[in-house]
Amino acid sequence: MIKAVFFDFYNTLVRFWPPVEMIQLAVCREIGLTVTLEGVRSGYALADVYFNRENAQIALAGRSTKAKDEFFANYETIILEGAGIEVSPQLASNIWKLTGLIPKSFTPFDDTLAVLLELQKSGYLLGLLSNVNRELEPLLRELGIQPYLDVCITSKEVGAQKPHPSIFLAALERLGLKPYEALHVGDQYQSDVLGAKGVGITPVLLDREGRYEDITDCARVTGLHQVKMVLESLIPRNS
Structure with a gap:
């Protein structure tokens, strides 16, 4: 019987506002690159797979400044390739840096708080498992997520990134649960599902x-309400 539901953070419970796709679109158009919003979205989907694969092998937080710059130049290159644009590594790096100059903040998806409340009222324990290398509690309070x-x-706490077992096992241990008593929801196949x-x-x-x-x-869902x-x-049914 499932007693707890765990969630990923970015692109599961929250997103950036303005959306990163809109920021990318604006920067590309500003420097004369013709891209579409759908193309940029496709590019981000491919780039995020790259991000999670690489981050699982060598955590981004532990890389040198030069290695991080190379990583994000590659990340930007994949975004643009997905949008049908080929650029040099230097231009990709410059575009990525320009996107970082545009202010953005986290905001919950429209379905996040309502679903957390519904699950809490239904008696489920709720958890957040994130690969962020920072303290999240102040931000979660600001976003209205912490009370749930x-x-x-x-x-940052366990010293490992999903899909490493330690981050999942730490949550289970904290709640005193067995693996079969938990369900995890996330937007990345490698880090969350596997x-x-x-x-x-x-x-x-x-x-x-x-x-x-x-x-x-x-199981695959297109919104949190389907969880x-x-x-x-x-839930087992009586035969």
Whole structure:
């Protein structure tokens, strides 16, 4: 029986505002590159896969300044390639730095707080598992998310990134639960789905843009409101 629901942070519970895709679009157009919003969205989907794969191998936080610059130049290159544009590594690096000059902040998705409240009222323990290398509690309080959480585990705390087992196991230990008693919701297949599976937690892939219809080895939802339906489907029925 599922007793707890864990969530990823970025692109699951919260997003940037203005959206990073709109920032990218504005910068590209400012320097004369013709891209579309859909193209940029496709590029970010590809770049985020690269980000999570590379970050799982060597944590970005532990890389040198030069290595970080190279990483984000590659990240930007993938975004633009996904949008149908080829640029030099230097131009990619410059574009990425320009996007960083535009102020942005975290904001919850429209469904986040309502779903957290519904799950809390239904008796589920709730947790946040994030690869961010920072203290999250002040931000979570500001966003109105903190009151719903029973546990918050970050990579800064455990010294490892999802899909490493330690971040999932730390949450289970904190709540005194077995892996089969938890469900984890996240937007990244490698870090969230495979990470949860690796320790025996039931994974749910959040696919807000409908880009992962080929994924069939786990439950897939297009919005957080569907998580409750997944939970209900896992409740044993009397024969």
